[in-house]
Amino acid sequence: MSSADGIPFLDLAGQHAEIANQLDEAWAKVTSTNGFIGGSYVAAFEAEYAKYCGTSECVGVANGTDAIELILRGLGIGPGDEVIVPANTFVATVEAVVDAGATPVFVDVADDTLLVTAAHIEAALTPRTAAAIVVHLYGQMPDMDAISAVTDEAGIVLIEDAAQAQGAAWRDRRAGSWGRAASFSFYPGKNLGAFGDAGAVTTDDAELTNRIRSLGDHGRRLGTKHEHALSGVNSRLDALQAAILSIKLERLDDWNSRRRAAADYYRELLRGTDIRVLHTAPEATPIHHLEIVRVSDRDAVTSALDAHGIGWGLHYPIPCHQQNPFTRFAHGPCMITERAAREILSVPMFPTITRREVERVCEILIAAGQGSPSGTGS
Numbered sequence: 001m002s003s004a005d006g007i008p009f010l011d012l013a014g015q016h017a018e019i020a021n022q023l024d025e026a027w028a029k030v031t032s033t034n035g036f037i038g039g040s041y042v043a044a045f046e047a048e049y050a051k052y053c054g055t056s057e058c059v060g061v062a063n064g065t066d067a068i069e070l071i072l073r074g075l076g077i078g079p080g081d082e083v084i085v086p087a088n089t090f091v092a093t094v095e096a097v098v099d100a101g102a103t104p105v106f107v108d109v110a111d112d113t114l115l116v117t118a119a120h121i122e123a124a125l126t127p128r129t130a131a132a133i134v135v136h137l138y139g140q141m142p143d144m145d146a147i148s149a150v151t152d153e154a155g156i157v158l159i160e161d162a163a164q165a166q167g168a169a170w171r172d173r174r175a176g177s178w179g180r181a182a183s184f185s186f187y188p189g190k191n192l193g194a195f196g197d198a199g200a201v202t203t204d205d206a207e208l209t210n211r212i213r214s215l216g217d218h219g220r221r222l223g224t225k226h227e228h229a230l231s232g233v234n235s236r237l238d239a240l241q242a243a244i245l246s247i248k249l250e251r252l253d254d255w256n257s258r259r260r261a262a263a264d265y266y267r268e269l270l271r272g273t274d275i276r277v278l279h280t281a282p283e284a285t286p287i288h289h290l291e292i293v294r295v296s297d298r299d300a301v302t303s304a305l306d307a308h309g310i311g312w313g314l315h316y317p318i319p320c321h322q323q324n325p326f327t328r329f330a331h332g333p334c335m336i337t338e339r340a341a342r343e344i345l346s347v348p349m350f351p352t353i354t355r356r357e358v359e360r361v362c363e364i365l366i367a368a369g370q371g372s373p374s375g376t377g378s
């Protein structure tokens with residue numbers, strides 16, 4: 001098979017071609033304003049994104065990791081506080097907790113979705129628990145009704161790490177609107193991606209919004225130029241990124257539904273085979289940021305994909321509680337996360353992937369992935 005037949009893991013060029021003219025116009029408009037950080041393009045995107053998520057507030061920040069840390073600092077969560085986090089997440093979730101000075105408490109995930117559940121959170125509560133961060137990993141939300149009930153009952157803060165979930169929903173209520181606050185990343189590869197690093201916090205809490213605005217702007221007292229009330233950081237959204245995000249936001253639902261169609265086709269073709277896919281609850285509207293399959297002999301499958309020029313990824317092969325800086329916070333194994341780390345494989349997924357491309361990926365997966373992975377299919 002020639003490399004001309006290859007399929008990339010993620011193709012952003014196809015998306016950008018659809019909005020090329022608008023991107024050129026936005027670039028010209030922003031450069032003519034002379035304002036590159038904050039300003040009207042940032043304010044416009046913040047308003048649009050809050051509306052999209054169903055919250056009253058949105059603050060643009062420099063990236064998704066800062067968004068989590070600023071939420072924690074804005075809520076006064078730090079040294080002495082425990083924050084429950086899933087072991088199955090990108091390290092940034094945990095890193096932000098540690099950088100805020102709080103103690104991450106790792107919990108395992110459900111085997112069928114690889115997401116945290118209410119029961120996991122409930123079992124990890126202690127008198128020092130200040131917050132739980134749920135991660136809508138791969139673009140799918142866990143049972144937010146059950147999780148909200150547990151965090152409300154315990155009197156702890158619920159935070160959403162929605163970096164992979166722009167537009168995802170649970171019972172038609174969007175990611176970003178369930179927790180006290182939610183963090184988003186607009187890293188280029190996310191479903192809503194900037195042309196560089198960018199992020200945001202959504203919330204209905206206006207006071208928290210003001211604290212995050214101030215913390216992210218060197219602790220500047222809002223409305224003043226020279227007064228700094230807090231020792232903050234520099235974490236602001238660029239005007240160019242905001243203008244690009246506004247253009248892409250108009251396309252997001254369409255792009256997400258094209259990903260859903262591709263994901264449905266993957267599921268149809270893999271049904272009844274040894275390749276496991278993730279379960280989707282009827283209440284969930286996933287956005288398939290990543291398309292995860294589980295295979296028993298991953299090396300054989302990735303070799304076959306390589307041989308055919310098909311892109312793949314691993315999200316994530318080393319669980320957070322086994323990463324060097326965080327092992328000191330581990331208090332036992334997370335068996336499901338650890339087993340998943342050996343089996344998971346991310347296959348090509350992007351809005352412009354064709355049915356023929358999905359078929360080719362599945363043919364190779366099925367041919368190379370013989371042998372039952374542990375657990376049952378879904």
Ligand SMILES: *Cc1c(COP(=O)(O)O)cnc(C)c1O
Pocket residue numbers: 063064065066089090092093135137161163164184185186187197198199
């Ligand atoms: C991408 C990501 C982040 C971090 O976002 P950055 O913008 O890269 O800082 C945090 N959590 C999860 C789950 C992510 O996927």
